[in-house]
Structures are given as structure tokens and as C-alpha cells.
Amino acid sequence: MGAVTSPLNMSEGKAPRSRARGRLQLLLILLVVLGPMILATSMYKLKFWVPDSRSYHGEMIGNGPTRADLGVSAEEGRWQLLVSTPKDCGLDCQQLVYLARQIQIGLGRDASRASHALAAAQPLASDYQAKLDREYPQLQRYPLDVSRYGTVSQGKQDAQLWIIDPHGNLVLRYDARVKGKDLLNDLRHLLKLSNIG
Template identity: 70%
Template sequence: MGTAMNPASMSETRPPRSRRRGRLQLILVLLVALGPMVLATTMYKFKFWVPDSRSFHGELIGNGESRTELGVQSDEKRWQLLVTAPNQCDADCQQLVYLARQIQIGLGRDASRASHALTTAQPLNPEYDARLTREYPQLQRYPLDLKRYHRMAPGVELPQLWIVDPHGNLVLRYGAEVNGKDLLNDLRQLLKLSNIG
């Protein structure tokens, strides 16, 4: 005679249908909740599926480097258009200083959310210094620590314009050839997306 299967022992070896369904639901919830975060982190770390197109015109810094690491000591708490001149403030530097002021004015009602500044490693030409004092009364000026600057921006000897966020983080960098309209659009976009500064 064959041994009969005991239904009670079968239910002990196999989980009930409702328990399996519950586990499946839990796994699905975890996948839905954690899946996008894991995917995004992996995409960021391994640089795959990253779109080639971009909506900004400057060079994105975006790695947490700060104005202090650039060699500029400032406690500005607004967005800042910062011009750096590791050498003399020549024609390109002066053009960027002018552009920084015009961009701030171009922000219209958001102009109070930004400032413009110049940092130089060498003393300014006395004539240009006097002109800045006279015509650019809101321009903030700082000395540039060349040692830190060269560590942060190796090989960058030409004047640059940097967008700095209210926490002092470097966001975008532009050379002297930047189109003012593009720069203004970039800054407007940042102000629109930001709830700081």
C-alpha cells in the first residue's frame, strides 16, 4: 500500500499563496522605490546613458569645488558673476568685467539676487582702477591667491568669468569669447531653478 500524502504536511513545506503574493508585492514596491535611485547613481558613476545635449553654454564645474578653492576669499551670499585675472587685467579681462555688470543689470527684477566681482593676482593699472571706482561702484574686488588658483584651474592663464552660487560653489565657467545673451540665459535658468540666493 502506498503512503498517502498528508495535506497538513504539504502546507508546511510550501508557503500559502497569499504569503507568496505578499513577498512579490514587497519586491515590486522595493524595485519601484529603489530602482530609479540605483539606476541614476549607476548612470552618474559610470557615465552611461548620459545625454550629449546640454542647455547651458559655459563649462559646467559641478563637482563641489568652491570659490575659496579657486583662491578667492569672499562671504557673498548671492549668486555671483566672478571675473578672475591671474595675470594683468587686459582688454579681455576688462570686457568680462563690463559683461558681468551688464548681465546683472539684464536680470531686471532679479538683479538683487546677484552681484559682480573681480579678483586679480596683480595690481590694476591705476587708470583702470580709478575708472572702476568711478563707473563700477557695486563691483566687489578681491585678491587672487595664485597658488590655489593654479591648483584648481591648471593651465588657465586667460581671464575667466565664473558663475558662483550663494553657497560659494563654482557652477559654470566662461572664457572671454562668451556671448552675453547666452550667459544671461544660463544665469536666468539657474535663478529660476534655484530657491537660494
């Protein structure tokens, strides 16, 4: 007489196959969820598969310094065009201050999402101070800590214009040779991609 197979024996044979299949499904789900994050982090940290072309015109600040690291102690909940100068505010600095205001105006309906500011290490000349009071009423002014500024600015002593996000992170840096149209396009692109500020 042949052996009788009980339903209990049949279910025991299916259980290991079912467990193995469940584990495989769990591993696939984890791979789909965690894989892209691990790949993106590796690409950022190890700098591989990073495209050579770029769509911005300034110098990208990618290692995480903030406005405080720059030597400016201020809080701003919007995007900011900050002009910094470790010396007196000469012609290049004044041109960047003018440009920052024009860029903010050029944003049109998004102008309220950004502000413009000046951080200077030395007191401004009295005639320029009077001009700013008269013609730039919304310009925010901050003192600049030169000892902290040098590390982030990589020792550059000329005036710089920085785009800073609403969390205070430095995003892009420009020197006095920047074209207004390029700067405006960069800021518009950032505002389009951002849900903050």
C-alpha cells in the first residue's frame, strides 16, 4: 500500500518556499527604497557620475557653509542677495549692491520671496551711507566678521555677491564681473525649484 500524504505534510513543504519568497520580496522593496538614496549619497560624497555641464553662472557652494560661517549674524526667512566686502565698499561693492536691488525688482511677482543686503567689515563712507538711506530703504545692513569671512571666501578680498537660501545656507557666489541677466536667471531657477521662502 502506498504512503498517504497528509495535508499537514503538504503545508510543511510549502512553508519554506513561502518564507523564501517573502524574504526575497522584502529585499526587493528595501532595494527599491534605499538603493536610490545610497546611490545619490555615494555620488555626492565620492563625486562620481557628476555631470560636467552646469546650468548656473556663479560658483556653487556645495560643502554646507551658512551665513553665520561667512561672518554675518542675521536671520532671514527668505532668499537673500547678500553683498559682502572685507574692506570698504568701493566701486565694485557699490555696483553689486545696485545689482542686488535690481535683481530683486526684476523678480517681479516673486520679489517678496527675496531680499537684498550688505555686509561690510568697515564703516561706510558718509556720502554712500546717505545715498543708501535715501535710495535703498529696504537694504538690510550687517557687520562682517573678517576672521570668519576669510575661511568661506577662500581669502578673496574683493566684494562678492552671495545667493543664500531661506535656511541661511550659501548657494552661489559671484564676483563684480557677473552679468545681471545671468544672476537673475540663476535666482529665478532656484525660486522655481524651491518650495521654501
